[in-house]
Amino acid sequence: MRRVILAVLGLVWLLPTYLLVVNAFRPATAYDPAKAWVPSGHLAIWGNVVKAWHKADLGGGLGSTLLYSTVSPAIALVIAALAGYGIVVLRIRGGFWWFMLIFGGTIIPNQMILIPLFVRYSDANLYDHRLGMIIIYTAISVPLAAFVMRNFFTGVAFSIFEAARMDGASTLRIFWQIYLPLSRSALAAIFILEFTFVWNDLLLGLTLTQSSSVRPVMTALSALQTDVYAGAPIPIGLAAGLVVSLPTVVLFLATQRLFGRGLPLGQA
């Protein structure tokens, strides 16, 4: 009985996915709402992707988005790991409050920072600039990363640090050569989460960029969406949606083993 309910509900859930795939493979000119359910028998997806590529200028956007979603989380991870190391291992005075200050950033809604960012970015020539996007995505990624890294370092035995110290290593060197490599699994897990977050961001891209080469790909996609009403063929829009979703899917599949055992966020 339980299987039957699950199977029926699952089939209902697959219908839109089916429609997406079938119509993304349809030649752009052959879309007819009355026949949307029937596969066209064509493999026009590649042509659709190419057309979407030109229409929404996905190429430049994809490159920039890849830059944002890899560089920003990477910088954020190092910054956050440094903070976690300072607080947990080096026992900075008032460490808990420093941590609360950093982690508190997660509760600020994006809407509360948009206006000052827009105005100041325009003043500082960071508006519609790749550097500006990298900076803000880094800042947004820091609090969660700091939370995880702090937890992670709490689980690392302090004797490791002491032993390395006795051997004469500097605190910074211990960080780079022992603590950072030790936390590979946690770093990878946060990287994936933050990559996905930056890749899927719409609001910051919408507010802080304009030109098609700087604009993140989700913002470009949402612009293509408005064009759908203006007559851009539906198969092209769907093909673009598929392509743009691909990197996050591939990343998740490639790292499934990491997440399969539960997020390695807590213990060393």
Next chain:
Amino acid sequence: MASRKTPLLGRFRLGYVSPAVLFVAVLLYLPFLWTAYLSLTKYDGLTSPEFAGLKNFGALLHDPALLTSLRNTLLWVIGTLLLPVGLGLLVAVLSYDVKGGAWFRLPFMLPYALSGAGLGLVWSFILTKNGVANQLLGALGLPGGHTSFLQYGPGNTIAMVVVWTWQQLGVNALLFVVGLQSIPKAPIEAARIDGASGWQLFRHIIWPLMRPLTTVVVGLALVASLKTFDIVWVLTQGGPGRSSETLGVTMYRDTFVANDYGYGSTVAVFLTVVTGLASFLYLRTQVRKEDARA
């Protein structure tokens, strides 16, 4: 310690936290405070802001668009808790100890791969007036074959909550499954021996044991639904005629479309206060319940 040449914990220790603090302070906290100040000003983004006291907040109370937006946001909260979270729990409970449960959950996980913008692309062609949904209704001989799903409020908000459910059910189900698989087996076995089964078993044994996880899942969904922006922006841009705006969309439109930066800041502050208050009240009731059980 201080007399040693190199202290065990090293020097310049504050240097380790300062980059993180700098990023967060300059790019998150400062803008936050400045938006709070701007909510008390008249500001068009070009000339410098003029202090206006609580004038914007007064205007907020008499703004029909804000009222619609507030209603829609409330619909999003209720809808999210009922559908993606509620159905997610159902799917989790049905599948967690079934053989091949992961396969049964796969159809629900697939949509999660789509981003908000991709989601909009898929569903706009399903939901438009002569779109696939209406074709299907017509073909099955069902009434409502000419429904304009995204045309009128609050129906368009409800349609979008359904779309959101399609995407989010899988993740919620997955989180619940993890919770269900980690609860201790002994009390369940004991209750089974005592003759409990089905609904009874779930209501009195499994549900209470899942509490900590449910608190987190519901809390996350609550906060996320209050800040809904992406899917609305992509599917309707808050329209037609502002009928499907949420607080997040209203803030964006008032600021960057209507160029009323002061009022936009006020909406942002309002959104933040509502979110903060909701989280606080929710956590308090959860803590109270914990205490009552202890």
